[in-house]
Amino acid sequence: MSRYSKYVIAAAVLAILLGIGLFSSRFILYLTMRVMILSIFAMGYNILFGRTGLLSFGHAAFFATGAYGAALWSMHVSSSHPLLGILTGIVAAAFLALIIGFFCVRHTEIYFSMLTLAFGMMVFSLMWNLRDITGGDDGLSGIVRGSISLGFFKIPIMKDSQFYFLVLFFFALSSLIIYRIYQSPFGLVLAGIRENHIRTEFAGLGVRRYRLAAFVVSGAFAGLAGALSLLLQSNVTPFSAHWSHSADPVLVSLMGGLQTFSGPFVGSILFVVLREFIERFTHNWMLWFGLILLGIILGFRGGIVGSTSQFLKRFSR
């Protein structure tokens, strides 16, 4: 795809998202916010999975840390600075990712996945057991969205139609940052590690350090998604840290297309819309997701974006 058409598509997506924010009903707003939050989670996750080739089962822990971080900030420090709450969530998640990642990147392949599972479940069990801080299995609820105060004037985000633009802002910012990461030397090294980590090592690059950096960056985005999700739902429970929740970004990335930039976003739209649609007819939406996942793995491994761009390439020749 040419550089020019990429900008056109990005501008069109932004225009549509702005339009949704200005003109749609509360339900569509809510769904779109869920799409954007999930896609921040998945795009960040994909830095590690699609780019660096490491499958983590522990990223739900960073998502939950972001949510708990923002919740604890708003409950104990101040509920009038939601931006600082979000920042707290991101920093907490990134810090945790630094500690956990330091140990996890010592291994690759299945041992890496198992280690992230172990650490993620440690975080889950702490959130479950430390009732005084985290509210145990009830979680933390009743978090209010205070106004953002910028010196003399305040921006209210109480209503969904106002909060939407904050989510959109973070979504656009995250997309931009992750796009820049993929274009940067850092992003290219990550792809090099995925393709052949021994060669990358011989090129004089500290593979383990790069893996850790990718781990922390993706953990920070998971934290941001968690904090935003907390403000959207106004509650958080320890189940958001459970390992099976880590499968969401994997599913989304696979559906959209693993080694593509826009895959996670396309996958998120599909995930949220399909889930909403299937849940109207049946309670067993997980069954359908299992079947979809099976179909993708067996016959459709490029995902939507990957398969479409391959088709376009063939078509334009």
Place this chain on the structure above:
Amino acid sequence: MLESLVHVSLTGISAGMFIWLVASGLTLIFGVLRVLNFAHGSFYMLGAYLCYTCLRYMGVDFWLGVIIGPLIVCVVGYAMERYLLRQVYDLELPYQLLLTFAMVLIFDELVKMIWGAGSIGSPTVPGLSGSIQIAGRNFPVYNIFIMVVGPLVAIGLWAFLEKSWWGRLIRAAAADREMAAAIGVRVPALYTAVFVFGAWLSAVGGALAVPYVGLLTTGMGEAVIINAFVVVVIGGLGSLQGAFLGALFIGLLNSFGTRYIPALDMFLTFILMGVVLLWRPQGFFAGVDR
């Protein structure tokens, strides 16, 4: 004090035996097929629900249920290996893991659709339903039966793998797939057989768990698979002896943990898993075999 120590130990050992039945199949499959099967807990759950159905709706004996239930699971396991798993052996690791994860979602929801989302109360076994006095406390006879079955399965598996012709073929395929194929072992058929056998072991565990757990829930597969993962990791991926010792250890750790430090309930298990993976990724009890 002493009574409670004895009691907690016995409880831990019998719980460990169920984890062992699941972990043995899991580690066997990993050792030969090199696939870590998330859906292994689902076989356990299916075994339990099918056995229960035999008891409740077909009016058969509990022991017949323990035979019929796992046999049906064997058919499910056969279909899964033959038609799905076989397609992804040559793909990268994430695809294999995710395929088995997709099967977890499918099995869990199917069980919910067939048997309902709620829990089902389960029956007692004639002949093994009472309890006896051990160190001044009542202890269910059934748990003692399980504590006998677990080691018997371990000895049987060991004898099968070490002494029988089939066991030798399995070990050959695990050690070097291509070499085994070159000397005439039908490796794909062997893979299927090992997978079905592993599924059967797990389903037997589930069927035997019906009187033990008292309540059947759709979450039981997920609960046991996490423990089995920990066991297989600390025992060393692919090691049967390691898995047996690991299951005993995790059973005891869980029961002592819940009894004496409930605040760190699951935490201990996972910190153990993390430490073993970092310190001795080949497994804490590895080197015992293979």
